[in-house]
Amino acid sequence: MGSIFCGLAQSLTQLTIARVVQGVGGSMLLPIGRLAVLRRVPGDQYISALAFVSIAGQVGPIFGPTLGGLLVQAASWHWIFMINVPIGLAGLFAVRRYLPEDALADVAPFDVLGCGLLSLCMVAFSLALDLPAGEGRMAWSAALFALSGLTVLLYVVHARRRENPLFQLRLFREPNFSVGLVGNLVCRVGSSAVPFLLPLLLQLQLGYTPLQSGLMMLPAAIAGTISKPWIAPLVRRFGYDTFLLANTVLVGAAIMSFAVIGHGWPLSWQIAQLAVFGAANSMQFAAMNSVTLKGLSTRDAGSGNSLFSMVQMLAIGLGVTIGGGLVGVFGGADNALPGRAFTLTFLCVGAITLLSALVFRRLDADRLNGASGRAAAG
Incomplete structure (x- = not known):
């Protein structure tokens, strides 16, 4: 859906919002292949299986510019996103057809506060590095770095108190x-x-x-x-x-x-x-x-x-x-x-x-x- 919204965007604001939707979906898909390997492949075969699973993630960002350049030159930039639709449908079919169900007996409630703290940390840290040059840049960067550090500390306190935090500190x-x-x-x-x-x-x-x-x-x-x-x-x-x-x-x-x-x-x-x-x-x-x-x-x-x-x-x-x-x-x-x-x-x-x-x-x-x-x- 995110790719469809990107392809239909008529302004930079619409495209930005659609990219956020696309990013949310992509970020949830990324860990699935590795997690399936972690749970089902014996330890002595782990690196070989993981290497195979990672081919798509490794090749995609490098093949992407080739396909993107071809689509832009032959059609329009909209097709950079629309090409994801048939690929996504094929992936959905493959998951339904070949990936066994892996139901968990007990699923902890989602840690909304922990997710919010870590998201704020990542945004603040990224913005601190991405501020344009100009007067007051160092002060804003320092403030954003401090905010990212503070949110990490707050998450540690939160994770110690919560039974099922977003990420366990024992990791x-x-x-x-x-x-x-x-x-x-x-x-x-x-x-x-x-x-x-x-x-x-x-x-x-x-x-x-x-x-x-x-x-x-x-x-x-x-x-x-x-x-x-x-x-x-x-x-x-x-x-x-x-x-x-x-x-x-x-x-x-x-x-x-x-x-x-x-x-x-x-x-x-x-x-x-x-x-x-x-x-x-x-x-x-x-x-x-x-x-x-x-x-x-x-x-x-x-x-x-x-x-x-x-x-x-x-x-x-x-x-x-x-x-x-x-x-x-x-x-x-x-x-x-x-x-x-x-x-x-x-x-x-x-x-x-x-x-x-x-x-x-x-x-x-x-x-x-x-x-x-x-x-x-x-």
Whole structure:
């Protein structure tokens, strides 16, 4: 319904409201695949199953610009949203046909206050980073950061008092869940900026059409899909901790390499850079997802998965916000230096991704890999 409303929108206000409806539906769908894996797949097959489930989520944002560019060029922007309708109907049929019912005996009442506090936290934090430059910006940003911190503290107090809060605080007693959550946030902020920044670079700097810039994202999508079968053998061979450290460095370096793209840069090198990024990023997401969730008990799987999805959405939004903000800062008030702006922005978002390696160093390797993982690694 959200996509239909978006396609029928006649003004920016209508489109914004419709996008909110679409976002609510999408955010509820995101955790379902992972939760089904958590509840039904044995632990030794978890990362392979999760890698397969994540293909759609990984490939979609990269194939999207290609399809979007084609639809805009061949028809109109409305079809960017209307194309979701048959896809949604096909998904609805598949769920009804193939997904077994999983009724829960006891469902706790929805935590309205907890949801409100965390929603306010995310909105305040995002706005603090997204305020336009101008007088009083720092004061407003500081106030919004303080508000986001205050709402987190209020949620902790609320969760301690409520029997069934939105997210149980005991989730954070699982050390790898806490580390994985923070590592996911930092890493995804950097990598989520790439699907936003690259089409801008290709169109504004190199003169590509929307369709051409979308097609340039295909090497990343194809490489990401091909790399999925490599994840489980590599993790078994080296362990989660070593794999994530090395692959995080590879993802960050791949993002920073986009800084050299400009006039005269060979097309073959662009394709190679995108393929490396797509493969490394695809494996990174699957490994990070598994690290974060695999240690949770069955009782906490649903709650932990939902919190993880919320952090994912926050990271994607922050990636676009930070990426766009950096281009504006480095380009100057009149955007007089667009080439330099993109160069510095890719270096910065790549560095943000590299910072997540410091977070993943805190993983409890023995608890995470287990005896069998260590034996395979040796």
